[in-house]
Amino acid sequence: MGKKFLGLVLLLVFLFAAGCGSSEVQEKVPVKEEKLAVNPFSPATDCSFCHEEFYNEWRGSMHNFAFIEPLYGKMVQTASKETKGYTDKYCAGCHAPVGLYTSQVPPVDGSEADSLSREGVSCDFCHVVSGANGIGNGSFTVDPGGAKYGSLSNAESPIHKTEFKELFKKAEYCGMCHSVSLPQKGFAVETTYEEWLNGPYAKEGIACQDCHMTPTPGVKKPNPGKTAKTGPNRGHIYTHSIAGGNFWITEILGAKDPAKLARERLLGAAKVEIINITKEGSKAKIIVRVSNVGAGHYLPTGLTELRQLWLELSAKDKNGKEVYSSGKLDQEGNLPEGTVIYHTEIADENGKPTEKFWNAAKIIKDYRIPPKGYREEEFLIPLTSGSVTVKLNYRSVNQAFLDELFGERKYTVPYLTIAATKKNI
Numbered sequence: 224m225g226k227k228f229l230g231l232v233l234l235l236v237f238l239f240a241a242g243c244g245s246s247e248v249q250e251k252v253p254v255k256e257e258k259l260a261v262n263p264f265s266p267a268t269d270c271s272f273c274h275e276e277f278y279n280e281w282r283g284s285m286h287n288f289a290f291i292e293p294l295y296g297k298m299v300q301t302a303s304k305e306t307k308g309y310t311d312k313y314c315a316g317c318h319a320p321v322g323l324y325t326s327q328v329p330p331v332d333g334s335e336a337d338s339l340s341r342e343g344v345s346c347d348f349c350h351v352v353s354g355a356n357g358i359g360n361g362s363f364t365v366d367p368g369g370a371k372y373g374s375l376s377n378a379e380s381p382i383h384k385t386e387f388k389e390l391f392k393k394a395e396y397c398g399m400c401h402s403v404s405l406p407q408k409g410f411a412v413e414t415t416y417e418e419w420l421n422g423p424y425a426k427e428g429i430a431c432q433d434c435h436m437t438p439t440p441g442v443k444k445p446n447p448g449k450t451a452k453t454g455p456n457r458g459h460i461y462t463h464s465i466a467g468g469n470f471w472i473t474e475i476l477g478a479k480d481p482a483k484l485a486r487e488r489l490l491g492a493a494k495v496e497i498i499n500i501t502k503e504g505s506k507a508k509i510i511v512r513v514s515n516v517g518a519g520h521y522l523p524t525g526l527t528e529l530r531q532l533w534l535e536l537s538a539k540d541k542n543g544k545e546v547y548s549s550g551k552l553d554q555e556g557n558l559p560e561g562t563v564i565y566h567t568e569i570a571d572e573n574g575k576p577t578e579k580f581w582n583a584a585k586i587i588k589d590y591r592i593p594p595k596g597y598r599e600e601e602f603l604i605p606l607t608s609g610s611v612t613v614k615l616n617y618r619s620v621n622q623a624f625l626d627e628l629f630g631e632r633k634y635t636v637p638y639l640t641i642a643a644t645k646k647n648i
Contacts, residue, residue: 258335259325263367265347266339273382273451274346280463281346283478289343290319290333292472294620297628299331302581309406310581316361317400321348324365344400347371353388355395358416359402374461375450394419397431405583412580415524422594424519434519436461440491441517468492468523471619471637486639492517493592495534495615495642498599506603507648511536511613513565514597521591522565528578529620531638532565532591533558534613536602538648541609549602550614556622556635563600565591578624608648615642 267287271278281287289295295318302310311329315322322328322340333341342348350373353366370384374391390396398416405412419425429442437443445459466484473482492515499510511534515522523530535550550562558564568588571577576587592598604611618638626632 258327262321262325262337262339264321264324264339264345264351267342267346270346273380273453275452276448277450277463278346280481281465283473283476283481284463284465285467285469285472285481286344286349286465287342288472288476288478289317290315290322290328290336290341291343292476293634294472294625294628296332301628302579303329303331305579306581313360313406317403318343320361320363320365321345324367352390352396352399355390355399358395358398359400359404361400363399375457378450378454380451392430392432394425394430394432397435401431405581408584410580410583410585412583413525415520418520418524418594422519424594429519431519432461435465435467436463438462440488467525468617469619470639474637475634488517489617489639489641492522493532493615493642495613495644497611497613497644497646500611500646500648502606503603505606507606507608509536509602509604509611509613511600511602512597513592513600513615513642515592515594519594521593523591523617526580527567527589527591528569528580528583529624530566530617531558531621532615532617534563534600535616535640536604536611536613538604538608538611540605540607543609546608547602547604550616552638565598567591578621610645610647612645613643614640617641 267278267281285292299310299314299318302314308329311331312323315328315331319328319333319336319340321342322333322336325340327336327340339345347367348365350371351365351367351369352363353372354364356362356364370386371380372386372388372391374387375385376387378385378387394416398420401413402416403413404410419431433442433444434440437446446462447456447458448460449456450460464481464484466481466488468485468489470482470485470489473485494514494516496512496514497509498512499508501508513534518524521527523532533550536548537545537551538547539545550558552558567586567590569577569580569583570585570587571582572584577583616638618636620636622636625634625636
């Protein structure tokens with residue numbers, strides 16, 4: 224009876240900490256609870272025997288890397304130091320849910336976490352989610368050690384019990400973590416789920432899984448295959464790479480195939496057009512349209528104060544000499560003033576601009592592209608130009624912020640041209 228009661232107490236503590244968007248959350252992190260003697264979750268390798276394909280897809284995913292990838296690690300440790308531990312459980316709820324459940328995380332550096340808790344968002348964690356307590360901030364309920372839940376109503380396994388959950392086919396499943404607000408302040412750190420919910424894809428019945436759990440960009444149905452080696456052939460199965468746009472982290476961690484998938488999704492996300500050129504005195508006015516053609520959320524999404532999606536324009540004369548440029552990275556990898564950037568800008572409680580989400584109190588600017596929407600930009604270039612080239616570039620984090628965070632040039636963030644066009648004048 225004592226062990227069951229302890230497990231119940233720890234579960235309630237976990238749910239309270241993971242769902243910490245509420246104004247009732249304490250300002251200080253509670254005293255660390257006693258660790259569970261045995262981790263009730265199963266390692267992902269246990270799943271690989273029957274679900275080898277899914278396991279291999281997951282291994283290179285950002286879900287697997289959620290706790291161990293270097294940018295998260297540095298940010299969460301910096302946030303912990305600057306907030307005196309206030310964000311520790313808040314971040315762990317979605318990046319190290321098993322570690323939080325077993326009270327192995329915090330510490331946020333993983334120094335007391337076993338290998339299972341360091342698996343990030345693991346197979347067994349996802350498939351023991353039994354329900355949701357709403358949207359955002361890790362608002363899930365879990366039931367480890369019992370049945371494995373999923374999206375199939377007729378799944379049978381000789382190893383474990385299986386149970387169908389409609390939740391697994393809905394965007395609300397993803398929304399439990401891909402909607403984030405700061406404890407107490409209520410500031411919306413990430414609104415990916417809400418962007419989908421209020422956009423055209425939700426109205427069309429296209430959920431997150433329909434794009435991010437498919438082998439190619441966009442909706443891929445049917446995708447026939449098997450969910451287990453000995454299972455029946457099925458008309459449609461979900462893949463488990465769960466690719467987004469993070470080709471940088473997956474590449475530096477050696478996950479080449481997931482990085483390739485991320486690049487493919489980015490290349491299918493947007494379109495750039497030069498829709499009009501007119502003469503204004505000694506200048507030519509160029510109207511550029513950037514359209515979101517492939518993402519069910521805004522471009523960009525996630526921690527959008529760090530993301531950079533920008534226009535690079537180059538005009539050359541008839542001899543090929545560049546006579547105008549905008550949006551070209553300097554030698555330090557930074558964007559010049561005046562660059563058209565699609566992102567958000569945030570400020571702290573004193574109105575000072577910041578890129579540290581844990582200090583954010585308000586949004587200064589939100590200049591992004593909604594799903595199936597577009598933005599139009601105007602450029603004035605020399606009339607002597609013979610051609611103009613426009614590129615839409617993306618990188619997942621601002622280089623200057625990264626250098627400040629690490630205190631050195633630890634990483635050089637690559638960018639990807641996800642759309643481009645050229646026109647003679």
